[in-house]
Amino acid sequence: MGIESKLTAKGQTTVPIEVREYLGLGPGDHVRYVLIGDRVELVPRNRPVSSIFGLLADFGVQGTSIEDYKEAVADAVADREAQRAGKPGKDAA
Structure with a gap:
């Protein structure tokens, strides 16, 4: 609808x-x-921000630090920008 x-x-x-x-x-x-x-x-x-507390809990990986998540997000953003520019990303072989 x-x-x-x-x-x-x-x-x-x-x-x-x-x-x-x-x-x-x-x-x-x-x-x-x-x-x-x-x-x-x-x-x-x-x-309020408290309304989203725990929303992503099911997606967490045991033993992963905040720094690990920040690095993963930064890598994903860099790869997306590289793709937009027509360049291979960090994970390209």
Whole structure:
């Protein structure tokens, strides 16, 4: 099911009531647009950081340090940027 909204000449749109209710959005709340491939996700910015506590627990690897995760993310970002530039990434053979 899709919910549509019209874009004005100024690039503005009204977030439909169904979406506002689903995301718990109200007047003055902020949203973030996250670009993912050829689509966009609308992410509410009105929730406290504690609401995501434990969200990624199932993806953790026993014995892996924060530094290991930071290095893995940095490597992935570098590889993605290298691919965009048409160069082989760090893991290329």
